[in-house]
Amino acid sequence: MAAEESYCLSWRVAVEANNARGWRTVPSECVCHVESYMLGGQYESDVDAVVENVTAYLDGVVAADDDKDVWLLDVDDTCLSNLPYYRGKHFGGDAFDSTAFRNWILRGDCPAIPAVLRLYEKLMGRGFQVFLVTGRDEEVMGSSTAENLAAQGFVGHQRLIMRGPRFRGQGAVAFKSAIRRQLVAEGYRIRGNVGDQWSDLLGDCVGDRTFKIPNPMYFVP
């Protein structure tokens, strides 16, 4: 194996294991690796494997009939894919462009990630309350996000929880922890939690099990 390919494989595993933190862009020598990973089938295979892990775990969990058993799903690159956007940004090799990214979100054109949509339908069918929790700004992106989710088949969830003015400027761990604490205070039991960023999955009240969807394109602190 070429040294660069070996290095980039190591870098990608370090990202998924949460050893590499706080990185701003994909290392320039790994842009081609990430492109091949995202477009060549391995990314889909990895997402499928995570959803199989969730499904195996789900077989041992039954939702009570009090509507308090909850699954949390992140939105960006968990339910909906930003891959079409990142194709134009060297798969994360370019610095984050907040204006361009906001304009992309406002189009409401993010495609569903197929394996996660199947998981979503399974969770709904098994009587779990599904909460979609996203750091997207509610005021600016609320309607485009709700329409995008509905158009892609994410319908019937209990709540879509977005970042309101109270949490503007806070990191994802703080925002998502606050949301989870609130849900637990409302009497919900968080049975599972799925996200593409470790900041979706760390902090307070993380739930009985967490599952990390792969994402080598960007890091949200």
Added chain:
Amino acid sequence: MAAEESYCLSWRVAVEANNARGWRTVPSECVCHVESYMLGGQYESDVDAVVENVTAYLDGVVAADDDKDVWLLDVDDTCLSNLPYYRGKHFGGDAFDSTAFRNWILRGDCPAIPAVLRLYEKLMGRGFQVFLVTGRDEEVMGSSTAENLAAQGFVGHQRLIMRGPRFRGQGAVAFKSAIRRQLVAEGYRIRGNVGDQWSDLLGDCVGDRTFKIPNPMYFVP
């Protein structure tokens, strides 16, 4: 890429991201993949990458002169390698054989993992207290472990903490959490924590940063 190779890559990433839990053996279709991974250079590359992540983090951390700044390192497949043993067990494809494994440990022949030995020396050189914490049974394996570590260059650490009778039969998360709580109660600050199992790194008082060394050969709950 062949479907099997793709599946095994996904399986390995799921293990490192802690999505796959509680598995007893390497899936039979992935034994050759794990063999190639462990012997073909990618494993060393991945361990080197983790140690580079630790080193980058270390550059922002200075040990105070009160001897209370601590790093925790696990022993098996973190400081010392059991790869020579697992070569005879289909790289984790065979079920765990407690008698054979104990006999292997009693030989005291585990080689150092070179990148972690370099990290160990760096930590000692920077004035951190290094504690080696292992689930190995103290009564049975105490002397062979201490001799093995010393022979491989792991000398001068603050303490080697092994599993005493009080923790026999307890899971690794419970045992290691109890040890960490005790260290914090003694006034130590856990600045970092390195292990090859998520059960080394989850639970109470996990430290300022945790680092996961790859290990696709076995899962310790």
